[in-house]
Amino acid sequence: MLEGIRIIEVEGLGPGPFAAMTMADLGADVVVVHRKAGNPAPGVPERSVLDRGKRSIALDLKDANDLKVFRRLVAGADGLIEGFRPGVMEKLGIGPEACHAINPALVFGRMTGWGQDGPLSHAAGHDLNYISMSGALWYAGAPGDAPVTPATLVGDIGGGALYLVVGMLAGIMQARATGQGTVVDAAIYDGSAHMMNLLMALRQAGAMPEARGQGILDGPHWCRSYRTSDGGWMSVQCLEPKFYKIFIDLLGLGDDADFAEQFDRARWPRATERLAAIFAAKTRDDWAVLFLGTDACVAPVLSPDEAAAHEMNAARGAWAAPDGVLQAAPAPRFAGQPEWQPRAAPARGEHRDEILAELSGK
Numbered sequence: 001m002l003e004g005i006r007i008i009e010v011e012g013l014g015p016g017p018f019a020a021m022t023m024a025d026l027g028a029d030v031v032v033v034h035r036k037a038g039n040p041a042p043g044v045p046e047r048s049v050l051d052r053g054k055r056s057i058a059l060d061l062k063d064a065n066d067l068k069v070f071r072r073l074v075a076g077a078d079g080l081i082e083g084f085r086p087g088v089m090e091k092l093g094i095g096p097e098a099c100h101a102i103n104p105a106l107v108f109g110r111m112t113g114w115g116q117d118g119p120l121s122h123a124a125g126h127d128l129n130y131i132s133m134s135g136a137l138w139y140a141g142a143p144g145d146a147p148v149t150p151a152t153l154v155g156d157i158g159g160g161a162l163y164l165v166v167g168m169l170a171g172i173m174q175a176r177a178t179g180q181g182t183v184v185d186a187a188i189y190d191g192s193a194h195m196m197n198l199l200m201a202l203r204q205a206g207a208m209p210e211a212r213g214q215g216i217l218d219g220p221h222w223c224r225s226y227r228t229s230d231g232g233w234m235s236v237q238c239l240e241p242k243f244y245k246i247f248i249d250l251l252g253l254g255d256d257a258d259f260a261e262q263f264d265r266a267r268w269p270r271a272t273e274r275l276a277a278i279f280a281a282k283t284r285d286d287w288a289v290l291f292l293g294t295d296a297c298v299a300p301v302l303s304p305d306e307a308a309a310h311e312m313n314a315a316r317g318a319w320a321a322p323d324g325v326l327q328a329a330p331a332p333r334f335a336g337q338p339e340w341q342p343r344a345a346p347a348r349g350e351h352r353d354e355i356l357a358e359l360s361g362k
């Protein structure tokens with residue numbers, strides 16, 4: 001879908017590489033500028049899944065000759081992605097102003113936690129810090145418990161990488177129409193706050209008050225996970241009354257007074273206690289047999305490895321393990337496009353000669 005678009009990625013961590021991977025998954029030619037010396041950052045493998053489908057050239061951006069190569073890359077690119085603190089690219093002489101002098105149509109994508117300006121723009125931080133300040137962490141836990149969210153998903157990926165991808169695509173569309181590029185200021189703080197607007201709509205309607213444990217998504221017995229006898233978990237989220245009825249009927253609780261008034265907050269604690277005891281009496285797989293395929297909106301909580309082995313994945317192919325490396329396939333899917341085949345992550349500098357030949361017109 002993005003064939004013909006070239007993105008230059010300056011090696012970074014987390015959301016920047018994920019955004020570039022997403023664009024490579026969609027067919028863009030992504031050239032990642034890896035560091036010339038040294039090993040990957042701690043915790044990052046030599047051939048990272050996040051580099052799949054990209055081409056690699058290793059450059060020292062403090063070296064004058066390598067900077068010339070980088071500027072030639074910029075001249076032929078549609079977009080650039082970098083994830084340094086504000087001002088670092090400018091100090092290297094390759095900030096937005098310098099790059100737009102080379103290529104006025106370039107979309108310069110900047111991935112940060114706090115944004116390019118503001119009182120915290122130069123402060124260090126990580127996913128959990130950004131979403132805690134933006135409000136996105138607030139509902140992620142039971143009353144009295146520490147807020148916990150899936151690692152990196154709400155901040156780095158949801159509020160960061162995917163908003164950067166949207167910004168890059170919007171900028172490229174504008175550039176193709178006008179010839180004028182732009183700077184995309186993608187801050188995890190901003191994106192994760194924006195993601196809260198669905199909950200803000202529910203709050204506006206009175207369904208998600210500020211107090212945790214009182215809203216329809218964080219308080220009811222029909223919107224939580226329950227432990228099973230084998231130590232597994234089942235997720236329950238039958239919000240609509242017609243689905244809730246199917247849920248309690250399958251459990252034989254259709255005539256039970258504790259479950260009669262779905263939206264009566266006073267009944268939620270007692271109903272939660274009873275459901276906890278009920279689910280604890282059978283294994284996760286036992287419950288999955290009862291509920292899967294029904295409209296009760298109940299599903300087992302699977303690990304990534306279990307998800308890859310599940311029959312749902314056999315049908316959808318959401319998970320694959322090329323060369324023994326478990327990874328998820330691109331999303332979304334497009335009608336008329338060939339089935340995705342994993343493209344290997346490159347070694348550092350693997351495509352240097354190929355890329356230099358292209359820049360030389362050979």
